[in-house]
Amino acid sequence: ILERGYVRPKLPEINTLSDVVSLLRNSENILVLCGAGISTSLGIPDFRSEGGIYERVQARYPFLDDPQMLFDLDQFLVDPRPFYEFAAEIFPPEEALRKPSFCHRFIAQLERSGKLLRCYTQNIDGLERAAGISRTIFCHGSFDTLRCVKCNRSRAICEQDRHQIRRGNVIYCERCTGEEALHANDKRSSLDDGLASDSEDSCGSDGFDPEPVMKPGIVFFGEPLPQEFFDSIEDDLRRADMLLVIGTSLQVAPVADMPRSLDASVPQILVNREVVARARIQFDVELLGDCDFIVRLIAELLGWSDKIGDTERCS
Ligand code: APR
Numbered sequence: 527i528l529e530r531g532y533v534r535p536k537l538p539e540i541n542t543l544s545d546v547v548s549l550l551r552n553s554e555n556i557l558v559l560c561g562a563g564i565s566t567s568l569g570i571p572d573f574r575s576e577g578g579i580y581e582r583v584q585a586r587y588p589f590l591d592d593p594q595m596l597f598d599l600d601q602f603l604v605d606p607r608p609f610y611e612f613a614a615e616i617f618p619p620e621e622a623l624r625k626p627s628f629c630h631r632f633i634a635q636l637e638r639s640g641k642l643l644r645c646y647t648q649n650i651d652g653l654e655r656a657a658g659i660s661r662t663i664f665c666h667g668s669f670d671t672l673r674c675v676k677c678n679r680s681r682a683i684c685e686q687d688r689h690q691i692r693r694g695n696v697i698y699c700e701r702c703t704g705e706e707a708l709h710a711n712d713k714r715s716s717l718d719d720g721l722a723s724d725s726e727d728s729c730g731s732d733g734f735d736p737e738p739v740m741k742p743g744i745v746f747f748g749e750p751l752p753q754e755f756f757d758s759i760e761d762d763l764r765r766a767d768m769l770l771v772i773g774t775s776l777q778v779a780p781v782a783d784m785p786r787s788l789d790a791s792v793p794q795i796l797v798n799r800e801v802v803a804r805a806r807i808q809f810d811v812e813l814l815g816d817c818d819f820i821v822r823l824i825a826e827l828l829g830w831s832d833k834i835g836d837t838e839r840c841s
Pocket residue numbers: 560561562563564566567572573574575578648649666773774775776777778797798799800815816817818
């Protein structure tokens with residue numbers, strides 16, 4: 527699918543906002559690809575903008591050669607504290623979980639209208655789940671599960687964990703540290719999520735005996751994307767009749783290669799504050815500006831404003 531140097535020609539009939547609205551009205555298999563830009567209105571910084579995560583990491587941890595090291599698995603295994611100290615800044619605040627952004631709620635409305643083929647999100651804040659978008663692939667994982675790097679036991683995140691993460695505290699494996707009995711009640715609630723797996727094999731690096739730290743279920747650099755991404759992507763790229771990219775700089779493969787893996791006839795729309803500088807990607811329409819504002823305008827033109835509204839939790 528990825529032909530060397532090929533750039534898809536723009537579709538001549540798709541040029542304006544009203545063309546985009548007609549497309550949305552007539553499409554039934556919309557592929558949404560979103561990034562950190564759809565959560566910034568909730569106070570969650572994106573990665574590469576001024577004042578974003580990487581700029582903050584660089585300022586706080588100048589010893590890191592590259593701010594992305596904060597999300598590097600080997601670095602985490604050696605010392606999880608910088609990650610956990612910083613996680614508090616990217617972990618969704620309570621009010622965001624209660625009321626995701628207008629973009630999240632618009633994507634949920636696409637699903638309720640039977641138009642959403644799939645939402646591929648690069649975000650780890652889990653707000654697509656909070657917005658009730660069930661057809662979501664969390665390409666870079668999420669904070670919703672935790673796994674011990676020593677005994678490999680995984681479980682759903684619980685309120686006590688959220689409390690810890692918002693305070694920048696490292697979360698340790700209660701079983702390995704022998705504290706499990708102390709939290710029997712909490713454990714029962716999180717184990718009920720059916721995510722507990724007791725496989726004994728450690729998942730730390732060979733020969734290195736890591737602290738029994740719980741690693742959030744986000745995809746660190748050095749880790750593979752979730753299998754569900756690979757199980758869905760080929761068929762979804764074949765079935766999509768429209769691509770809507772919202773709030774991402776498209777810097778990280780393989781997600782960033784999705785637009786140029788689509789058939790040239792599939793219309794591609796960008797909603798973002800800035801153009802996307804990625805080789806061989808050509809959108810038919812680039813709606814540049816604040817994504818919540820643009821998507822709210824689109825929703826009004828679709829006659830969806832009352833369906834989405836500003837109500838609390840969508841699901
Ligand atoms: N409205 C529109 N666009 C916005 C808004 C907004 N309110 N806020 C931010 N943006 C845009 C920025 O201009 C930028 O182009 O969203 C994009 C966010 O880009 P990044 O910060 O690079 O975030 P993202 O594309 O999601 O990063 C992808 O990189 O480091 C990895 O794993 C990390 O998932 C992340 C991946």
